[in-house]
Amino acid sequence: MENQPFTVQRLLQLPLFKGVKVIAGSSGLSKEIFYVDFMETPTLTGFLRPNELILTTGYSIRHEPAMLGRLLDEMHRVGGAAVGIKTKRFLHEVPQEALQKSDLYGIPLFDIPLEITYVDMTHTVIDQILSRQAYLLREVREVNQQFTNLVLNRRTTELVVLIGHLLGCEAAVLNEHGEVESCTSRFGGTAFVEKRPVQVGSKVMGYLAISRKLGDQETFEEMCLDHAITVLAIDFTIRQSQQLHREREQESFLVELFSGSSHQEDLLRYRAQQLGISLGRYFYTMVLQPRIGGEQGGGEQPHARLYNLLVQRVNKPGNHTRKGVFINDSLIILVSTAHDSEEKQRADAEQLLRELMAPAEELPPQARMCAGIGGLREKLSDVPDSRLEAHKALSIGTYTLPKQEIVHFHEVLVEDLLLDAAGHPVLNALTSMLIEPLVAYDLEYGTELLATLSAFLRLGGNTKRVAEELFIHRNSVLYRLERINEIIQNDLTDPEVRFRLDVAIRVWKTKDIDSKSMR
Known part of the structure; x- marks a missing residue:
């Protein structure tokens, strides 16, 4: 029987309790008994426990039988099991109020014959409780x-x-x-x-x-x-x-991959598969840098939480097509894709930036993100070249395309070539003849001739679009172009002159870039 709950019903079925009579509260006979105690003092609160059987002779309430009702109130509050009382010893008659409360609360109230001793009851009840607890x-x-x-x-x-x-x-x-x-x-x-x-x-x-x-x-x-x-x-x-261990292994793999220290394609692919990194037809790299208040967010301790948040969002569970790691204040992301179009790369980068910059407590309200995208590669071992291109796109784009958040390496191919030839006498001569006079004029008179020329060349000579971009009247654009012609003494309608000006202005914009920092 130890596998059955020790309820009030089972208690009354024991041989020792054969003569016990239930006088009220029979609806609670299924209540389980966990504890047993005796009450021979008038204290009603502080000692009662849930599922407790209270035995008493009624001595403590002989002069105030109404206290039995208050005892039932307290037992109902704590979830007590039942009350056994030797009514013929001191009480003789149970108050009607106690009978009503016993029925109301479902706390059985039973009459114990005088001949049943406390010692026998204690031994029997505790034996049943311990047997049940041992089984449980x-x-x-x-x-x-x-x-x-x-x-x-x-x-x-x-x-x-x-x-x-x-x-x-x-x-x-x-x-x-x-x-x-x-x-x-x-x-x-x-x-x-x-x-x-x-x-x-x-x-x-x-x-x-x-x-x-x-x-x-x-x-x-x-x-x-x-x-x-x-x-x-x-x-x-x-x-x-396990997840933390896997993340550390992924981080180590990515650092090794981007550094180009391993060139064994089969080994790289095997390790990528073991780490849950998707292997698509093509791979490319995105390099992202957070900007806080318009400045690059590197080097300051408060940005550590921002970096952790960004890495978590890039490497969120279930996303196997991209994995990222922070290296030298840049978030470098390996992307696996089945598409070979630059448009798809740019669309994916735009979507990623939206996800990364979604509102969060850890994200400063003035934070923004800039991204450089490297070219596609078919081999993992060629990913370091894509990473270098992404770094170049981000660094060069900061100077040449400052309004763009996303710059693809193909947009700065010419600038990259010119950086390799930085310091060449011909390039120095071009900027000296065609750009520096305009810069000096702008500084002296507070004009924007260089910005107008840059927009004019970039927009293919469309003066209407130049005016719209600079928020000035088209006549003002034409006036500025005339001034530029006079200062550099060249004809802007000549294709050869435009080509030289385009080269010269690209050189000028990249003059402050440290090419070593992009390696």
Whole structure:
């Protein structure tokens, strides 16, 4: 019988309690008994416990029988089990109010014959309670062993099924965002009645959801649920540790890949597959740099949280086509793709920037992101070349295309070539003859001739578009172009002159770029 709850009903079926008579509260005979105590003092509060059986001779309330009603009030408050009283010893008659409260609360009130001694009752009741508790502990220990074995063998789905079987309901494990990770076959998504948090320290790692609420008398089920939550905390800890280890391995791989220290294509592809990095037809690199208040966000301690947030968003679970790592204040991202178009690269970069800059507490309101995109490569071993191109696109674009957040290397090919020839006498002569006079004029008179010339050349000589971009009247553009003709003494309508001016202005814009910083 130890596998059955020790209820008030079972108590009254024991041979010792054969002559006991239930005088009220028979609806509560199914209540389980966990404790037993005697009350022979008038104190009614502070010592009562849930599921406790109270035995008394009525001595402490012989002069004030109404106190029995107050005892039932207190037992109802704490969830007591039953009251046994030797009515023929001191009380003789149970107050009607106590009988009514016993029926109302479902707390059985029974009359104990005078010949049953306290010693016999104590021995019998405690023996039953201990027998039941010993059985529960054996069962729970066995269940806990099964739970632990399933967790250590990474069989979480079987663990959830076992939990559901023991509790007689549907069950599911949810992650910290409330998303179902594993569940029983009939678990209905959000149709759960109770959700218990699974904590590691003070951090909630996930939840155990069940489709019914456990009753007050379901002690074994409640103990199983507590143990399930404990082993699930172990499971979440193991998974977190594995994820951190995997992230460190991915970071090491990416640093090695971008540095170009390994050139064995087969080995690179094998390691990428082992780390869950997608292998598409093409690869390319994006280099991103956060700007805080218009400046590059590197070198300052407060930006560490921003960097961590950005890396987490790039490497979010389930995304295998891109993986990123911070190196020298730049977020360098490896992208795997099946597309070979520059337009697709740019569209992906725009989408990524929107995701990265989505509002968050860790993200300063004045923060923005700039990105450089390298060319496509078919081999992982060629990715370092794409990384170098992305760095160049970002660095050169900062000077030549300052209004663009995203710059592709193909947009700055000419500037890259000119940087390799920096300091060449011909280039110096071009800037000296065609650009420096305009710069000097702008400084002296506060004009914007150089900016007008730059827009004029970039927009193919379309003066209407130049006016719109500079927010001035078209006549003002024509006047400025005349002044430029006079200062440099060249005809802007001559294609050869335009070509030389275009080269010269590109050289001028890149004169402050340190080419070594892009290596």
